Amino acid sequence: MFSEKLPVGSFVEKGIDWMTQNFSGFFTSIKEALSGVIDGTSWLLTIIPAFVFIILVVLFAWWIAGKGLAIFAGIGLSLIYNLNLWDKTMQTLALVGASTLIALLIGLPLGILMSKSDAANKIIRPILDFMQTMPAFVYLIPAVYFFDLGTVPGAVATIIFAMPPIVRLTNLGIRQVPADVVEAAKSFGSTPAQLLFKVRIPLAVPTIMAGLNQTIMLSLSMVVISAMIGADGLGRTVYEGITQMNIGKGFEGGLAVVIMAMLLDRITQCLGSTPQKSGKEFIKKLLGK
Amino acid sequence: MLKKITLMLISVLLIAVAATGCGRTEDKDTKGTVKLAYVNWAEGIAMTNLAAAVLEEKMGYEVELTMADAAPVFTSVSSGNTDAFLDVWLPVTHESYIEKYGDDMVDLGISYENALLGLIVPSYVEIDSIEELNENKGMFGGEIIGIDAGAGLMAAAEKAVEEYALDYKLLTGSGPTMTAALGKAIDANSSIVVTGWAPHWMFAKWDLKVLEDPKGVFGEVENIHKYSRKGLEEDMPEVTAFLKNFKMTEAELGDLMGVIEEYDGEPLDAAHSWMNDHEGLINEWINF
Numbered sequence: 001m002f003s004e005k006l007p008v009g010s011f012v013e014k015g016i017d018w019m020t021q022n023f024s025g026f027f028t029s030i031k032e033a034l035s036g037v038i039d040g041t042s043w044l045l046t047i048i049p050a051f052v053f054i055i056l057v058v059l060f061a062w063w064i065a066g067k068g069l070a071i072f073a074g075i076g077l078s079l080i081y082n083l084n085l086w087d088k089t090m091q092t093l094a095l096v097g098a099s100t101l102i103a104l105l106i107g108l109p110l111g112i113l114m115s116k117s118d119a120a121n122k123i124i125r126p127i128l129d130f131m132q133t134m135p136a137f138v139y140l141i142p143a144v145y146f147f148d149l150g151t152v153p154g155a156v157a158t159i160i161f162a163m164p165p166i167v168r169l170t171n172l173g174i175r176q177v178p179a180d181v182v183e184a185a186k187s188f189g190s191t192p193a194q195l196l197f198k199v200r201i202p203l204a205v206p207t208i209m210a211g212l213n214q215t216i217m218l219s220l221s222m223v224v225i226s227a228m229i230g231a232d233g234l235g236r237t238v239y240e241g242i243t244q245m246n247i248g249k250g251f252e253g254g255l256a257v258v259i260m261a262m263l264l265d266r267i268t269q270c271l272g273s274t275p276q277k278s279g280k281e282f283i284k285k286l287l288g289k
Numbered sequence: 290m291l292k293k294i295t296l297m298l299i300s301v302l303l304i305a306v307a308a309t310g311c312g313r314t315e316d317k318d319t320k321g322t323v324k325l326a327y328v329n330w331a332e333g334i335a336m337t338n339l340a341a342a343v344l345e346e347k348m349g350y351e352v353e354l355t356m357a358d359a360a361p362v363f364t365s366v367s368s369g370n371t372d373a374f375l376d377v378w379l380p381v382t383h384e385s386y387i388e389k390y391g392d393d394m395v396d397l398g399i400s401y402e403n404a405l406l407g408l409i410v411p412s413y414v415e416i417d418s419i420e421e422l423n424e425n426k427g428m429f430g431g432e433i434i435g436i437d438a439g440a441g442l443m444a445a446a447e448k449a450v451e452e453y454a455l456d457y458k459l460l461t462g463s464g465p466t467m468t469a470a471l472g473k474a475i476d477a478n479s480s481i482v483v484t485g486w487a488p489h490w491m492f493a494k495w496d497l498k499v500l501e502d503p504k505g506v507f508g509e510v511e512n513i514h515k516y517s518r519k520g521l522e523e524d525m526p527e528v529t530a531f532l533k534n535f536k537m538t539e540a541e542l543g544d545l546m547g548v549i550e551e552y553d554g555e556p557l558d559a560a561h562s563w564m565n566d567h568e569g570l571i572n573e574w575i576n577f
Contacts, residue, residue: 020368140358140360140361141360141361141364144357144361144364144365144368144370145364145368148365148368148370148371149326149355149357149361149362149365149370149371150355227356227357228357228358228361229357229358229361230326230355230356230357230361236356239329239356240329240356242465243328243329243330243464243465244329244331244490245465245468245469245472
């Protein structure tokens with residue numbers, strides 16, 4: 001029984017061949033939809049003049065998190081613009097944004113399902129483990145078979161890799177809603193739908209936001225890896241830098257990724273709650289509360 | 290709060306989908322789109338961008354260039370998604386890919402002859418042949434710096450260790466770690482032996498020499514081939530004919546690589562200007 005290797009690898013290869021042959025129409029339509037979303041977002045982001053975009057982000061950062069982040073956003077984004085990496089950054093933002101959005105659209109309902117049903121929980125949990133820990137490189141070749149080279153297979157690999165946290169934390173957040181609150185709502189005659197959308201989910205929002213934050217961070221970490229299969233953006237700059245040992249170029253690209261990651265991280269961390277020093281509170285105080 | 294977020298998400302999605310309509314511009318004047326993929330190797334960047342320049346300016350095609358890792362590029366050409374890959378090293382380096390994907394691709398012939406693989410040292414190192422490595426083990430610390438596990442060059446290097454009975458450890462790494470180690474050693478003026486190949490940018494950057502290989506383990510010569518997807522010949526006969534004719538000498542490729550290396554913008558622009566300076570050569574390729 002232990003003398004012969006089980007044909008796991010060739011089984012997977014055959015499965016992928018079979019899927020490419022029989023579902024090509026399906027994959028083509030997914031590919032077109034995805035490239036539509038990504039190209040559209042990226043087009044939208046690049047037609048906004050850089051300085052307008054920077055001002056908007058600075059104001060938003062101040063509004064949501066406070067002065068410190070606003071200053072960081074201003075300096076960081078100007079630096080990216082100065083390094084001639086603006087277009088690449090917008091492409092990366094489009095890739096990360098679209099992947100996160102799709103991960104959210106699939107992940108939220110899955111998380112809710114897991115919190116409602118223990119059976120679903122038992123089935124989905126090991127799948128999430130698999131998705132999250134399988135080295136991301138392994139996704140690259142099947143992604144190329146199904147979706148060709150370019151940004152789309154990169155987004156698919158990113159979605160698979162980045163979705164688990166939002167599912168897990170949605171599930172956790174809803175499950176952690178105190179039983180007495182649920183009891184109280186029930187005793188006032190809430191229907192199950194009201195209970196879910198008006199009590200459980202709103203109370204779970206901070207946890208769900210933490211999941212969203214993790215999902216965004218994981219998609220950013222896929223940026224360079226997806227450049228290996230032809231995805232455009234900052235990852236490509238870094239990848240070109242590494243493969244030609246152009247340390248300066250690689251570092252500049254990496255720096256832009258870090259600036260984006262920090263901005264996205266701080267902003268999403270503050271989405272669930274409003275810190276005292278944020279612009280929102282400042283204006284409230286100013287208006288003489 | 291939740292309602293607002295949902296509303297925001299939906300509107301972003303709608304805008305994104307709506308925007309695609311105006312984001313794409315279809316050019317009806319061209320004869321079609323040729324999809325070329327390349328790996329980020331200097332000679333591949335040079336040849337692929339030159340081919341793209343010729344296809345665009347001289348032949349009236351649109352060209353879509355994609356940069357990716359070698360394995361995804363072979364996968365994409367063999368599954369028919371990418372039209373051609375111009376940087377296939379044979380008979381040694383990419384042998385394993387051709388074994389796997391060769392049946393699903395078409396060999397369009399050689400674009401560059403006499404490429405080479407071998408063990409490489411900085412030129413100030415005082416040995417000239419692989420046979421001298423064992424006597425100088427201390428100098429090199431008993432290590433040969435290799436590249437990616439599974440690369441054709443690594444298989445050849447393993448064979449060299451065996452054939453010459455080298456008392457050396459062959460370290461696995463990657464192309465970048467190999468060049469990084471080489472660069473570091475050169476900066477420190479110390480001795481190092483690496484596995485390498487030419488044409489490669491490292492020969493332009495540093496003064497290097499290839500160790501003699503009297504037993505011929507690294508093969509006599511390597512040639513760079515062009516491979517297309519199946520069916521390209523039927524779909525775009527002109528493109529295929531051009532790619533078949535595409536061939537460069539060492540001097541031409543070296544010159545082109547140098548121009549691209551020194552140029553501050555996109556390689557494609559550099560390739561365009563190189564093309565305009567070499568009308569004669571280009572016309573040989575496209576006069577069928």
